[in-house]
Amino acid sequence: MLRLNNVEVVYDRSILVLRGVSVEVPEGTIVTLLGSNGAGKSTTLKAIAGILGPERGEVTTGSIELKGRDGWVRIDHRLPEEIVRMGVVLVMEGRRVFEHLTAEENLLAGAHTRRDLGAVRRDLDLVYQYFPRLAERRRTRAGYLSGGEQQMLAIGRGLMSQPRVMLLDEPSLGLAPMLVEEIFEIVKRLNQTEGVTILLVEQNAAMALTIAEHGSIMENGRIVLDGAADTLQNNEDIKEFYLGLSEVGARKSYRDVKHYRRRKRWLS
Amino acid sequence: MEFFFDLTVNGLLVGLMYALVAVGFVLIYKATSVINFAQGDLVMFAAYGAAVMLGLGWMPLWAVIPVLATGMVALGFVLERGILRPLIGQPVISVIMVTIGLAFVLQGLAAILWKAGTRELPLPVRVEPYVVGGVFISPINVVAAVTAILSLVAFGLFFTRSRFGIAMRAVADDQQASMTVGINVRRVFALSWAIAGIAAAAGGLIWGNMLGVDTFLALVGLKVFPVVILGGLDSILGAIVGGLIVGLVESIAAGYLDPYVGGGTKDFVPYVLMILVLFVRPHGFFGREIIERV
Numbered sequence: 001m002l003r004l005n006n007v008e009v010v011y012d013r014s015i016l017v018l019r020g021v022s023v024e025v026p027e028g029t030i031v032t033l034l035g036s037n038g039a040g041k042s043t044t045l046k047a048i049a050g051i052l053g054p055e056r057g058e059v060t061t062g063s064i065e066l067k068g069r070d071g072w073v074r075i076d077h078r079l080p081e082e083i084v085r086m087g088v089v090l091v092m093e094g095r096r097v098f099e100h101l102t103a104e105e106n107l108l109a110g111a112h113t114r115r116d117l118g119a120v121r122r123d124l125d126l127v128y129q130y131f132p133r134l135a136e137r138r139r140t141r142a143g144y145l146s147g148g149e150q151q152m153l154a155i156g157r158g159l160m161s162q163p164r165v166m167l168l169d170e171p172s173l174g175l176a177p178m179l180v181e182e183i184f185e186i187v188k189r190l191n192q193t194e195g196v197t198i199l200l201v202e203q204n205a206a207m208a209l210t211i212a213e214h215g216s217i218m219e220n221g222r223i224v225l226d227g228a229a230d231t232l233q234n235n236e237d238i239k240e241f242y243l244g245l246s247e248v249g250a251r252k253s254y255r256d257v258k259h260y261r262r263r264k265r266w267l268s
Numbered sequence: 269m270e271f272f273f274d275l276t277v278n279g280l281l282v283g284l285m286y287a288l289v290a291v292g293f294v295l296i297y298k299a300t301s302v303i304n305f306a307q308g309d310l311v312m313f314a315a316y317g318a319a320v321m322l323g324l325g326w327m328p329l330w331a332v333i334p335v336l337a338t339g340m341v342a343l344g345f346v347l348e349r350g351i352l353r354p355l356i357g358q359p360v361i362s363v364i365m366v367t368i369g370l371a372f373v374l375q376g377l378a379a380i381l382w383k384a385g386t387r388e389l390p391l392p393v394r395v396e397p398y399v400v401g402g403v404f405i406s407p408i409n410v411v412a413a414v415t416a417i418l419s420l421v422a423f424g425l426f427f428t429r430s431r432f433g434i435a436m437r438a439v440a441d442d443q444q445a446s447m448t449v450g451i452n453v454r455r456v457f458a459l460s461w462a463i464a465g466i467a468a469a470a471g472g473l474i475w476g477n478m479l480g481v482d483t484f485l486a487l488v489g490l491k492v493f494p495v496v497i498l499g500g501l502d503s504i505l506g507a508i509v510g511g512l513i514v515g516l517v518e519s520i521a522a523g524y525l526d527p528y529v530g531g532g533t534k535d536f537v538p539y540v541l542m543i544l545v546l547f548v549r550p551h552g553f554f555g556r557e558i559i560e561r562v
Contacts (some may be wrong), residue, residue, distance in 0.1 A: 049447075079452070084448070089448065092445060100441050101438060109449055112449055158449070
């Protein structure tokens with residue numbers, strides 16, 4: 001459905017942020033991109049959505065392709081509104097709802113690229129079905145919604161563009177564990193019932209790997225490891241670095257972790 | 269008491285005319301965060317356009333109005349694309365300086381194109397005032413008030429009901445997030461200048477008729493500042509209320525203070541008010557409060 005081929009992104013014509021990232025997101029699946037702060041996960045999503053411009057970033061080499069009705073189409077170097085029309089929508093990190101618009105106006109803004117008002121109405125109801133709490137607060141200004149409601153609104157707003165691929169950037173950020181679970185369940189449901197292909201960026205690796213089929217680990221602007229989600233869950237390094245697990249009962253000395261050598265092995 | 273009513277009614281009517289000019293300013297600020305010092309000059313330019321077209325006598329007024337509106341929309345587009353767009357992402361101060369420069373260019377251009385003398389902008393409106401309960405009301409003020417109210421209602425509906433209206437408010441809130449939902453931010457910028465052009469056309473017709481058309485007409489643009497500061501830079505409702513307050517205050521000040529100081533109070537009283545309001549409410553009465561969830 002979506003694939004990135006050796007994509008490099010340069011900010012300000014001088015800072016190389018993505019150093020050749022290749023990711024494949026098969027149709028109808030959830031793929032997750034994991035990694036620590038500054039690894040380039042968000043940049044990857046922004047590159048796909050075509051909104052690097054305001055941050056003075058640019059895709060310099062590689063290609064981003066989307067599977068359309070007649071084969072693969074390149075979507076790098078296209079305008080963000082074209083990319084949305086082609087069915088790829090980004091739900092940005094930090095929720096980024098339109099604070100002074102009501103919840104419903106936010107959703108309508110999400111449908112900006114569409115003209116068929118009847119279908120937009122139906123999708124509005126669909127979003128309210130997925131997020132009943134938004135229906136209750138449809139007339140409230142988004143700035144006054146709680147963090148969880150704002151995240152739901154951000155996802156709902158993304159849905160309003162009728163996406164085939166949804167790029168989710170850290171939907172769990174700053175939310176209580178229970179809410180995180182709720183959001184992830186909905187994401188899973190969207191994927192299964194609505195057939196939306198999802199590329200999920202997360203810091204909460206444990207959570208992300210439970211709903212994803214496939215995962216890639218990013219570090220320093222590169223993919224250092226990828227594989228099926230359950231393989232990754234059992235990988236010793238992942239357990240240690242991202243899931244916070246180590247052998248049960250074993251006493252742990254930080255001297256034994258050997259961060260440097262292990263990481264280096266991935267990069268070679 | 270009758271004198272007081274007279275001042276109040278006429279002040280409020282003039283206030284609506286201020287609001288009409290202020291709305292153009294607010295539209296641009298709201299969508300693009302550009303403080304447009306040339307709004308008064310756009311009004312002046314529109315008034316010249318109307319006066320010249322009517323002066324030629326080729327077209328009746330009902331034909332001049334749509335032509336004028338189209339012309340101002342085009343001017344808005346051209347200014348946005350030619351002058352403002354290259355400045356996206358530049359410091360606020362550069363943008364402000366550019367709009368100030370634009371103001372003088374428009375004044376110079378008007379003087380070159382149409383000579384500096386004062387022209388008349390005759391509208392088919394009765395000159396003798398109506399007398400309602402002892403209050404003198406000038407018919408053009410009523411026309412102005414009705415025009416202002418109609419345009420303001422239209423703008424209000426546009427912003428809450430239409431697809432592009434919602435998009436404009438979305439862009440005002442968060443440009444990057446607007447891009448992610450497929451809103452063409454540049455088109456929204458252009459659109460806000462075009463609509464400000466329409467507001468300037470309406471303002472130009474009315475103010476041009478009241479004051480006569482020459483380059484000094486651009487000075488009504490200066491009155492916009494107390495209006496928008498009072499109402500809040502980014503609120504249409506604020507522009508209306510701010511306009512009414514400024515109109516009222518200057519009319520009453522002129523009525524009661526002018527006899528003692530020999531005139532001229534109405535030119536500075538709005539600014540005194542503006543400074544006082546800034547002490548108390550830095551974002552105006554209706555300005556967008558920064559929503560902070562805690």
